[in-house]
Amino acid sequence: MPDDLAERTAVAPIVDPAHAQAHPTRDGYLQAVAQARRAAAAYYAGEQALLDDAEYDALYARIVASEREHPQWRAADSPTAVVGTASGDVEHSSPMLSIGNVFNSEGLRDWAAKLEKTLGRPVTRYTVEPKIDGLAIAVRYTEGRLALIATRGSGHTGEDVTSQARLVAGLPARLPAPVTIEIRGEVYMTDADFAKGCDLRLAHGEPVFANPRSAAAGSLRAQRVYDVPLSFMAYAAYGVPAEHAHSHSATIEHLGTLGIATTAQSSAALTVCADIEEVTAAVAALGARRGDLGFGIDGVVVKADLTADQEQAGYSTRAPRWGIAYKFPADTRTTKLLRIDVQVGRTGVITPVAVLEPVQVGGVVVTSATLHNFADLQRRDVRPGDTVHIRRAGDVIPEITGAVHDARPADSAAYTPPDQCPRCAGDIDRSNQRWRCARGRACGEKATLLYYTSRDAMDIEGLGEKILDALLAAGHITDAADLYGLDVPTLAALDRLGTVSATNLVNSIAATRTRPLSRVLTGLGIRMTGRTLSRRIARHFGTMDAILAATPAEWEQVDGIGGERAAVISAELVEVAPLIAKLAAHGVNMTEPTGPAAAAAAAAAAADTDAPAGAALPLRRPDGSPMTVVVTGSVPGLTRNQGNEAVEELGGKSSGSVSPKTDFVVVGEGAGSKATKAADLGLPVLDADKFAQLLTAHRAGDHPTAVAILDTVLPRTAG
Numbered sequence: 047m048p049d050d051l052a053e054r055t056a057v058a059p060i061v062d063p064a065h066a067q068a069h070p071t072r073d074g075y076l077q078a079v080a081q082a083r084r085a086a087a088a089y090y091a092g093e094q095a096l097l098d099d100a101e102y103d104a105l106y107a108r109i110v111a112s113e114r115e116h117p118q119w120r121a122a123d124s125p126t127a128v129v130g131t132a133s134g135d136v137e138h139s140s141p142m143l144s145i146g147n148v149f150n151s152e153g154l155r156d157w158a159a160k161l162e163k164t165l166g167r168p169v170t171r172y173t174v175e176p177k178i179d180g181l182a183i184a185v186r187y188t189e190g191r192l193a194l195i196a197t198r199g200s201g202h203t204g205e206d207v208t209s210q211a212r213l214v215a216g217l218p219a220r221l222p223a224p225v226t227i228e229i230r231g232e233v234y235m236t237d238a239d240f241a242k243g244c245d246l247r248l249a250h251g252e253p254v255f256a257n258p259r260s261a262a263a264g265s266l267r268a269q270r271v272y273d274v275p276l277s278f279m280a281y282a283a284y285g286v287p288a289e290h291a292h293s294h295s296a297t298i299e300h301l302g303t304l305g306i307a308t309t310a311q312s313s314a315a316l317t318v319c320a321d322i323e324e325v326t327a328a329v330a331a332l333g334a335r336r337g338d339l340g341f342g343i344d345g346v347v348v349k350a351d352l353t354a355d356q357e358q359a360g361y362s363t364r365a366p367r368w369g370i371a372y373k374f375p376a377d378t379r380t381t382k383l384l385r386i387d388v389q390v391g392r393t394g395v396i397t398p399v400a401v402l403e404p405v406q407v408g409g410v411v412v413t414s415a416t417l418h419n420f421a422d423l424q425r426r427d428v429r430p431g432d433t434v435h436i437r438r439a440g441d442v443i444p445e446i447t448g449a450v451h452d453a454r455p456a457d458s459a460a461y462t463p464p465d466q467c468p469r470c471a472g473d474i475d476r477s478n479q480r481w482r483c484a485r486g487r488a489c490g491e492k493a494t495l496l497y498y499t500s501r502d503a504m505d506i507e508g509l510g511e512k513i514l515d516a517l518l519a520a521g522h523i524t525d526a527a528d529l530y531g532l533d534v535p536t537l538a539a540l541d542r543l544g545t546v547s548a549t550n551l552v553n554s555i556a557a558t559r560t561r562p563l564s565r566v567l568t569g570l571g572i573r574m575t576g577r578t579l580s581r582r583i584a585r586h587f588g589t590m591d592a593i594l595a596a597t598p599a600e601w602e603q604v605d606g607i608g609g610e611r612a613a614v615i616s617a618e619l620v621e622v623a624p625l626i627a628k629l630a631a632h633g634v635n636m637t638e639p640t641g642p643a644a645a646a647a648a649a650a651a652a653a654d655t656d657a658p659a660g661a662a663l664p665l666r667r668p669d670g671s672p673m674t675v676v677v678t679g680s681v682p683g684l685t686r687n688q689g690n691e692a693v694e695e696l697g698g699k700s701s702g703s704v705s706p707k708t709d710f711v712v713v714g715e716g717a718g719s720k721a722t723k724a725a726d727l728g729l730p731v732l733d734a735d736k737f738a739q740l741l742t743a744h745r746a747g748d749h750p751t752a753v754a755i756l757d758t759v760l761p762r763t764a765g
């Protein structure tokens with residue numbers, strides 16, 4: 047049942063800007079320049095993006111490469127030569143420049159090395175702050191009153207947006223002191239406001255925003271009857287009193303005291319770093335938290351902190367030498383929506399899921415995305431075949447924020463939602479925004495249970511579809527955990543099941559309590575996992591507790607689990623957590639015998655005197671305490687350390703020395719004095735081959751065989 051998404055290998059190409067190739071002809075170059083100019087004009091005007099960030103960066107990088115190779119080609123209107131487009135009517139007090147880009151830590155180090163060469167000495171210190179994905183504005187306060195807000199425009203002149211922007215959060219109308227100052231920063235939309243804004247738009251019959259950045263751009267310039275909240279964050283200022291102007295960090299701190307929102311107060315606070323090593327670490331730390339900030343960042347800006355350093359480094363024609371933007375992989379891209387699948391969740395919730403042409407978003411290849419619900423899908427008029435905007439923030443499952451309606455194929459047809467439950471063909475309950483199968487949880491119960499009991503998963507012998515049907519119909523079970531509560535009389539009362547079969551079934555269900563974690567995990571039917579991946583996950587983490595506590599970064603350590611899969615698996619685990627707890631309460635094993643944490647878990651359980659007697663662990667005494675076992679000589683297939691781990695895995699305590707307290711000694715080839723001492727003390731001895739068999743039986747969940755092997759040395763454990 048896990049609808050494993052087939053691995054797709056085709057990936058939409060992204061040109062690594064560091065390896066961009068020059069255009070073969072000047073015509074090609076000029077076309078690229080024109081395309082970049084059109085895209086930049088749309089970008090700065092806040093119109094629908096013609097290119098997504100990664101495409102623009104790649105295009106720009108090729109233009110740079112061409113100009114480097116063929117300086118004579120250079121067009122006067124190259125995006126490398128000019129800043130933005132000329133428009134508007136406010137002249138900036140000084141040009142609003144852009145900033146150079148790097149895309150990896152190597153680029154960052156190169157930039158720092160160049161800067162230090164320019165200075166002829168190390169940079170005193172650096173700052174690292176979020177590169178907010180919004181629009182640059184300049185804000186003038188005169189005598190403490192908000193006087194003018196202008197967009198960046200051409201960089202030299204911008205548009206007066208004072209009336210639209212004066213309610214932007216983070217820009218007080220009056221400052222606590224009558225200062226005259228110009229502040230520069232970014233207007234952006236928080237993730238929460240973006241969601242609200244999209245709903246507002248739909249409610250007004252307008253198409254939704256493509257992403258928070260274009261939402262902010264559109265809202266800043268629009269004259270609307272409704273307000274979509276915008277926010278501001280400052281990253282520079284002019285006219286700051288000298289005592290606060292000696293460094294960037296001091297300036298930003300000063301702005302904070304004036305009540306202005308700054309990069310220092312954000313959830314991705316500005317940090318001061320002593321050297322480029324610290325900078326690299328801070329950049330990585332911010333990158334890891336990218337999805338949790340509550341607003342979009344498209345990178346990190348690194349600056350020389352001291353004003354003296356900045357002044358000495360100066361500017362190139364286009365950008366300052368004292369600062370650089372470290373760009374993260376684009377987290378909004380466009381791709382083609384191949385089809386819309388319909389998924390029925392465990393509780394019967396029916397959701398449309400987008401199947402996409404693979405595309406890199408936020409550094410991860412994305413092949414599917416959530417479409418929220420059918421009403422939303424229809425209102426947004428997203429259709430199979432459309433070019434759609436995809437957004438992925440951190441570990442969040444990617445979402446489709448809208449479709450590029452202009453690029454729609456002529457033969458496209460509106461999407462028709464299902465009229466019956468795709469799983470059980472029953473009625474759909476449409477009374478809520480989230481549609482559900484009218485049978486709710488019951489819709490999926492049987493399929494889920496069948497999967498749990500199947501040979502690939504828990505392999506419960508003698509439990510077929512007919513018995514499951516009867517148990518479900520009688521209300522004896524609703525989930526897999528209820529199976530472990532069944533008794534002989536209940537089963538025997540079922541049609542066609544005698545006492546003998548009922549007893550056998552109770553026993554075979556009980557025997558699955560000791561199945562390894564990988565089988566339990568398989569049986570849960572987690573989306574995007576199958577038997578093999580479940581085994582890999584179980585081995586990697588060792589215990590269910592470790593799996594449930596795994597962070598996105600830890601998930602990605604597992605071979606075969608990328609960001610997309612990790613997000614889906616985590617979300618699924620949250621859904622089945624109650625069932626997992628119920629299974630554990632029924633004594634179902636939640637550790638993987640060969641997992642790294644298994645030995646530790648066994649040891650911890652052994653130390654915990656309150657732990658229930660481990661009936662499934664062969665090396666436990668009837669009171670639940672561990673037997674003490676010494677392994678000497680080699681055990682076939684195991685290293686010395688694994689031999690000791692195996693003792694713990696079996697529920698025992700391994701010891702290095704033989705004493706009268708030793709319960710028995712495992713003797714293998716090459717055993718020495720310990721075997722002699724065991725004989726002297728008259729201790730029971732288990733042959734290493736037998737011990738290996740015991741381990742195999744235990745790992746296979748075959749408790750009777752394990753007990754029988756032990757009985758050959760320790761008749762007292764019989765029973």
Ligand code: IVH
Pocket residue numbers: 142143144145146175176177178179180181182231232281282309347365366369371
């Ligand atoms: S400093 C001289 N700091 O990114 C330019 N810019 O490509 C100094 N941005 O135009 C810019 N967050 O719109 C700076 N913390 C930050 C920023 C930031 C976003 C934008 C800004 C600028 C562009 C640079």
